[in-house]
Amino acid sequence: NAGVMQNPRHLVRRRGQEARLRCSPMKGHSHVYWYRQLPEEGLKFMVYLQKENIIDESGMPKERFSAEFPKEGPSILRIQQVVRGDSAAYFCASSTRADEQYFGPGTRLTVT
Amino acid sequence: QQQVKQSPQSLIVQKGGISIINCAYENTAFDYFPWYQQFPGKGPALLIAIRPDVSEKKEGRFTISFNKSAKQFSLHIMDSQPGDSATYFCAASSTTGFQKLVFGTGTRLLVSP
Numbered sequence: 001n002a003g004v005m006q007n008p009r010h011l012v013r014r015r016g017q018e019a020r021l022r023c024s025p026m027k028g029h030s031h032v033y034w035y036r037q038l039p040e041e042g043l044k045f046m047v048y049l050q051k052e053n054i055i056d057e058s059g060m061p062k063e064r065f066s067a068e069f070p071k072e073g074p075s076i077l078r079i080q081q082v083v084r085g086d087s088a089a090y091f092c093a094s095s096t097r098a099d100e101q102y103f104g105p106g107t108r109l110t111v112t
Numbered sequence: 113q114q115q116v117k118q119s120p121q122s123l124i125v126q127k128g129g130i131s132i133i134n135c136a137y138e139n140t141a142f143d144y145f146p147w148y149q150q151f152p153g154k155g156p157a158l159l160i161a162i163r164p165d166v167s168e169k170k171e172g173r174f175t176i177s178f179n180k181s182a183k184q185f186s187l188h189i190m191d192s193q194p195g196d197s198a199t200y201f202c203a204a205s206s207t208t209g210f211q212k213l214v215f216g217t218g219t220r221l222l223v224s225p
Contacts, residue, residue: 042217043215044215048212058212091155091156099144099205099211101211103158
């Protein structure tokens with residue numbers, strides 16, 4: 001009965017490098033959401049995906065950020081050319097229905 | 113209109129007391145209101161949730177009170193315990209839309225022994 005899995009748990013990148021964050025939803029869940037949490041702040045929605053489709057990316061910065069949820073494998077949040085302001089905790093959540101979202105442990109990204 | 117306002121920012125309660133956290137929203141399309149508990153270094157854990165067709169929902173020591181006309185909802189933690197010390201987030205979403213959760217800014221609860 002595994003929950004939502006995210007890896008890596010901690011990621012350190014230098015400015016200008018790429019960061020790849022992975023999320024495996026709970027078994028049977030086909031909806032994946034990514035949220036970002038800045039220190040001492042609440043979570044902000046980034047993107048909502050279903051298998052092979054981006055449903056809502058209204059919270060995603062227009063440049064450098066992309067997300068995918070392929071037919072096979074985990075969902076990937078990709079940040080190109082990272083900057084210090086990208087340092088945050090990134091959480092993914094999964095659900096079967098529209099309402100109950102279950103969160104993973106998060107990936108804490110540090111940009112040096 | 114997409115904001116969810118949460119108060120207080122921090123709260124200290126003695127063991128055995130009642131912790132009360134309040135949230136308010138503007139978007140009348142919101143129809144799902146969950147509360148999440150987050151411990152340091154961990155992901156948010158779904159605690160309890162309510163829909164507008166009921167005014168109160170209770171699960172163990174946790175109760176959500178919902179006031180649709182005032183567009184407010186609150187979390188009550190009865191008999192608060194030191195193990196309840198965590199950050200609590202309210203959230204809201206519209207299940208007829210894309211279901212993204214809009215979170216409050218969080219309340220850091222400390223239950224003193």
